[in-house]
Structures are given as C-alpha cells and as structure tokens.
C-alpha cells in the first residue's frame with residue numbers, strides 16, 4: 001500500500017463560507033459576540049475562549065487534533081462515478097467537481113491510520129464542506145475499508161461524524177452504506193476491538209441512523225446538532241411544539257441517547273483514557 005502524500009486544503013482556503021470560521025484577523029463569536037483574535041482561536045482549537053462556542057472544523061483538522069503526529073491516509077483517490085447520472089437543479093457531476101474544488105478532497109471523507117497517545121487507531125473523519133458531508137458510495141467504502149484495516153491490524157476505530165445524511169444523488173446506493181458500515185462494525189465488535197463515535201455539529205439523517213450511534217462510546221461535542229429528521233419535519237408530523245434545546249448534545253445526553261458531551265480541548269485525552277480501559281492497556285502516569 002502506497003503512502004499518500006496528500007495535503008487537503010487548509011481550512012482557511014476552503015470556500016464553503018457557512019461551515020467555517022470567517023477569514024480575517026478577528027472573528028466574532030456567533031454565540032457571545034466576543035471579538036476573538038484568529039491566532040488565539042487556532043490555539044484554543046477553534047473554541048471560543050469566553051463562552052466555549054465550538055466553531056466547525058474540517059476533516060483534516062480533526063485528524064491533526066486526534067493523531068499523535070504523522071498519519072497515513074488511505075483511499076484518497078476514490079471518486080464517485082455518478083452511478084445514476086443524477087441531475088436536480090445542477091448535475092451531480094457538477095456538484096462533485098465543486099466539492100473537489102472547495103475542499104481539495106475527492107469526497108466527504110478522510111480515512112487514516114496512526115496512533116492516538118501511542119494507541120494504534122484508525123480514524124475516518126467526515127468533511128462537511130463536501131456536499132454537506134453526505135454519505136455516498138465513496139464515504140461508505142472508505143469507512144468500511146478503514147474498519148477492515150482496524151480489524152486486520154488490531155486497531156481501535158474512531159469515526160468523526162459531520163454530515164447532512166445520506167447522499168440522495170446516489171439514491172438507494174447511498175442508503176446501502178448504512179448497512180455495509182454497520183455490518184463491518186459488527187465484525188469489529190466480534191473481534192473485541194473498540195469503536196468510538198465522535199458526533200460533531202451537525203450529525204443528521206442516515207449517518208445518525210447508523211454508525212454515528214453505534215459506538216461503544218458515543219461522544220458529542222457541546223451543543224452539536226444531532227438528529228435524524230429536521231425539527232420542522234418532526235413538528236409537522238407529530239403536530240407538537242418541540243422542547244427547548246431539542247436535538248442538541250446536552251438534551252440527548254439527558255435523554256440517554258449519547259454517552260458523553262466533551263469539550264474539544266479534552267477530546268483526545270478522554271478518548272485515550274476510554275480506549276486504554278477498553279483495550280486493557282496500562283494507564284499512563286498522567287492518567
């Protein structure tokens with residue numbers, strides 16, 4: 001297997017404006033209106049130093065956050081072949097091209113292996129700036145192959161979820177990915193290897209309905225939107241007003257849907273501690 005020398009575009013160069021920190025020297029926090037110095041935000045891992053608002057991160061930054069240093073990327077060359085020749089207001093091919101241009105990736109996923117606090121792990125991180133982090137054949141294939149890599153090499157599996165759901169431009173083929181990934185996670189479970197799901201803002205649709213909720217531990221970032229259908233659709237269906245904070249991490253924790261809400265700055269150490277327990281590895285001195 002070749003080493004992929006691949007450098008996804010830095011966050012600042014991505015063109016999806018809605019999903020990233022605004023450019024410039026100063027950034028206004030959308031929650032507390034504090035004016036933040038961009039360089040401080042980098043140090044604080046894109047978390048507001050005043051109110052802990054978590055700005056969105058891209059897939060490459062997620063990997064940098066979790067891996068110890070170098071990591072090895074796999075399957076970066078996989079591309080969707082537009083199996084249904086799908087067109088809505090734009091052709092799917094045009095949407096793919098726009099996604100590639102915006103992110104420097106070929107689809108909404110980066111899968112890699114490396115170590116996390118010296119523990120061997122395989123991590124797949126989803127990229128929201130690529131067609132809303134939607135899960136199609138490439139995302140499903142890349143994650144499944146990374147789980148199989150974890151199985152072969154006895155690694156823990158981590159998926160950082162960030163998705164609008166299944167990719168409808170690939171129709172039922174995208175829905176098949178839910179079953180495929182879930183089955184691979186079942187094999188991982190039978191091999192007694194842990195899987196941790198990290199739910200970030202937003203995690204919705206078919207991703208929530210499959211691997212996002214299948215972790216031995218499901219850990220969410222604070223105030224992340226996590227759900228299946230959107231609140232408006234639910235309100236129309238059940239004809240009731242939804243409670244305050246519905247579909248946010250803290251609400252889901254209270255209702256027992258997820259296991260933990262963890263500040264991004266503690267995420268790596270919390271995952272490492274959990275993996276050491278699950279893999280029966282000796283605790284470090286700091287732990």
Ligand SMILES: [Zn+2]
Pocket residue numbers: 029030031032033034048049050051052053
């Ligand atoms: Zn703030």
